[in-house]
Amino acid sequence: MDAPSPGFADTGRATKLPVPAVGQVAAVLGYLARQPQPVRLRDVAVGTGLAMGSCLKLLRSLAAVGYVSVDPERKRYRLGPALVELSLVALRTQDVLAVARPEMRALAAATGLVCVAAQELPEGNGAVVVAKVEGAHPVNVTSAVGVHFPFGATAFGKALLAWRAPADVLAGIARWGLPASTAASITQPERYLAELARVRAAGFATSEREYSAHFHGVAAPVFGPDGTVVLAIGVLGLPEQLDAARLPEAGRAVRAAADRITAALGGREPAAQPAEAVGH
Secondary structure (H helix, E strand, C coil), X not given: CCCCCCCXXXXXXXXXXXXXXXXXXXXXXXXXXXXXXXXXXXXXXXXXXXXXXXXXXXXXXXXXXXXXXXXXXXXEEEXXXXXXXXXXXXXXXXXXXXXXXXXXXXXXXXXXXXXXXXXXXXXXXXXXXXXXXXXCCCCCCCCCCCCEECCCCCHHHHHHHCCCCHHHHHHHHHHHCCCCCCCCCCCCHHHHHHHHHHHHHHCCEEEECCCCCCCEEEEEEEECCCCCEEEEEEEEECCCCCCCCCHHHHHHXXXXXXXXXXXXXXXXXXXXXXXXXXXX
């Protein structure tokens, strides 16, 4: 997802504000936020339109307070740890569901299906439904807030897990297992890791009769400022409402809604991960 962080100019250029330095700082931080790797001073200056001298002073000042990190040997710059702490505080003080609900209502209206949001249980042994919006179809899948379900067989569980390292996923499987809910459930750890890799590649997760023979599901992750998954949203439908031909289109719609929630939270999807990383 390439949406710039809220508060940063879309172009990455310094925005004209009553206090010019604020616009310059925002431009520098916004530029660094969009770079997958540490960058040179010249890159930052060109990307923000700032003079080299001014850019260097800003970077040094931001590094002094922890908002920017610098590799002194390679002279490369990236965002610093202090920003992560600020972002996490902002996320904790913001009601994630208050941001998510308008998108959930729009998704339910567009698809006619029940829209659900889920979060990981504190114990790590599954997920819980934290919000839902009913769909317009006369016959709909029912889902109640507070219902618990295992990770393995559901689209929501896959969306919550797919951006975690395989070692973390395997540790969870070793502790909690991959119980079969139906004959279609994935119960082999390596096959499950392959399924999570497919989820990351597609950007959304699907479940076809894996948790229940009576419905299919599609879900996508919402990311927080530190790149971790804070919520999964998606839709549930009867097999005839959400058949194999409709799943990709529904998946793209769900992912687009999740991306908008992520952007509103100031979140970000993790940068491209090494082959050994999957997500949890």
